[in-house]
Amino acid sequence: MPDHDVVIIGSGLGGLISGALLAKMEGKRVLVLERNADIGGKIMSYGYLHNPDITEEEYKTSLAACGHSKIVYSNPDFSTIMEKHGLFKNYILDTGWHQMSAGPRNRFAQIATALGKKIDVSPTVGFLYYEDGEFRQLSDVVASWPRESQDERRRVAWITSRISKADSHQYDHVDYQSFLESLTDDRRVIDYYGLMGCYSAGLNCPTTVSAGEIIRVNNMNNMAGTHFQRGGGGGVVTGGFKNVANVFADVITENGGEIRTNHPVREILVESGSAVGVKVKPYGGSEQELYAPVIINNVPPRHLGRVLPERYWPLDHRQRIKTQFPLSGLLGFIGLREPVETGSGRAGDFSIRTLPGTEDLGVIGGGSIFSFEQTSEADPSRAPEGKCLMNTWISLYPENPFGPSEIDNDELINTLIDRIYSFLRHQYPQWDDVYEWGYFTRAKDMYGMSISPGQLGDRRLPITHPTLAGLFHTGDTVAQWGIATDGVGHGATLTVSAVTGKDYTQLLAPWGR
Incomplete structure (x- = not known):
């Protein structure tokens, strides 16, 4: 007899949303197995609302396990930041820069509402471009553009806004730069939309961004009535992104489900062409077998080989898995005595097309896009009153078809950190007076899959396993569309639809299905 109706491997956002829907809407006995000490996968938060007493060793271990991240620079040393500045007793930090489309109207917030819960989002207000x-x-x-360029921008916007979701898939494997150049030869318009596409995708160069995915996301934002400059186009989860995981975990446990941390799955059990259960060995415990008619896997397929041999994937799928690559980046966390940007846009996103001093570093794109936000200006809970928490981001490419690995290049990373500080000191004469602390992490897996040609649309792996009955997949590396966490929300509705035979995408607004 099965021990549970559904066993979910991994408590990332895809697994938690899928489990919450099945527990609440279908009355299923759900068990979530998580190998780490805490739930949430990559959307982990740290600080006084979460775990203010976390030690330095525990934090670094959690970063490595959940965010696939490592601290590569700290000023002053990290121990001093923790002790003198009370990093986790006074601030709230996430593992990374978590992008979501449509701000407070994003898809995982819609699903939470359908489940009787609420996820509070603090919108960023403004998108500011560095010029002159x-x-x-x-x-x-x-x-400030010539009238001809303004008219051309409107024309390009009109064309792309009329591309349907179905028709957008013809551009899944067309890079955004080529797509824009097919519509216009106005360099201002091309660079304008190129930057916005890179920012949304978290990538450094528009030649590595899928045009189809950007078209869908932009049109969804427009139909949702959100806008970067007026607020609502982006945002941060109030009090930390981990709150999203907590909301869906609560739904699971409130409806009779169970979540077990420190329970790594060793093997998916297969009998007669069906997945029938899992073999799990709790840390410090003995190995056991748990059975269920439905197994939902939230482990990225490229890491799935440790629990499911590749012989269960057809050759085409194995080839796709081997060419998948994540989104990587250099993330900065900086504490200031006061904000350096005030007035209009202070709670917005700031972006530079080419960070000064990066033009000759050989990075993909010919120079690094640099973005930052004064996170605590959007969400005051992130820092003590009057002080400012700044988050920064630079894309670094893993080993992939676009060029050599940047994320593993220590010399490049050190140079980029130096260029960031040099720019901030030059831009803000008061910088050294307001700067208190800062550290940077090398994040190898911010999103499970880069929003790049060759990985989207029909190249994503299926939710229903191709050879094993009863096995389903979820997360940000399988069939869905959208950016990062928002896309995972869409994917979870597809997973539950596949499990139940019902259309759970109807929980989403029409523009998000």
């Missing part, structure tokens, strides 16, 4: 030594709102930048 200052940050200016995008609308102000466009207003």
Whole structure:
């Protein structure tokens, strides 16, 4: 007899949303097995609302396990940041820069509402572009263009807004740069949309961004009525992104389900062409077998070989798995005595097309895009009153078809950190007076899959396993569309639809299905 109705491997967002829907909407006995000490996968948060007494060793272990990240620079040393500045007693930090489309109207928030819960999101307000030594709102930048370029931008926007979701898939494996150049030869328009596409995808160069995915996301944002400059186009989860995981975990346990941490799955049990259970060995415990008619896997397929031999994947799928690559980056966390950007846009996203001093580093794209936000200006709970928590981001490419690995290049990383500090000191004369602490992490797996040609649409792996009955997949590396966590919300509805035979995408607004 089965021990549970559904066993879910991994408590990342895809697994938790799938489990919450099945427990609440279908009355299933759900068991979630998580190998780490805490739930949430990559959307982990640290700080006074979460685990203020976490030790330095525990934090670094959690970063490595959940965020696939490592601290590569700290000023002052990290122990001093913890002890003198009370890093986890005064601030709230996430593992990374978690992008979501449509801000408070994102898809995982819609699902939470359908389950009787609420996820609070603090919208970022403004998107500011660096030009002629200052940050200016995008609308102000466009207003300074010649009339011909302004008209051309509107024409390109009109064309892309009329591309349906179905038709957008013809551009899944077309890079965004080529797509834009097929519509216009106006360099201002190409660079304008190229930057926005890179920012949304978290990538450094528009030649590595899928045009189809950006078209879908942009049109969804437009139909949702969200806007970067006026607020709502992006945002941070109030009090830390981990709150999203907590909401769906609560739904599971409130409806009779169970979540077991420190329970790594060793093997998916297969009998007569069906997945029938899992073999799990709790840390410090003995190995056991648990059975269920439905197994949902939230482990990225490229890491699945340790529990499911590749012979259970057809050759085409094995080839796709081997060519999948994640989104990687250099993430900065900086504490300031006060915000350096005030007035309009202070709670927005700031972006530079080419960070000064990176033009000759050989990075993909010919120079690094640099973005930052004063996170605590959007969400005041992130820092003590009056102080400012700044998050920064630079994309670094893993080994992939676009060029050599950047994420493993220590010399490049050290140079980029130096260029970031040099720019901030030059841009803000008061920088050394307001700077208190800062550290950077090398994040090898911010999103499970880069939003790049060759990985989207029909190249994503299926949710229903191709050869084993009863085995389903979820997460940000299988069939879905959308950016990062928001896309995972869509994918979870597809997973539950496949399990139940019902259309759970109907829980989403029409523009998010």
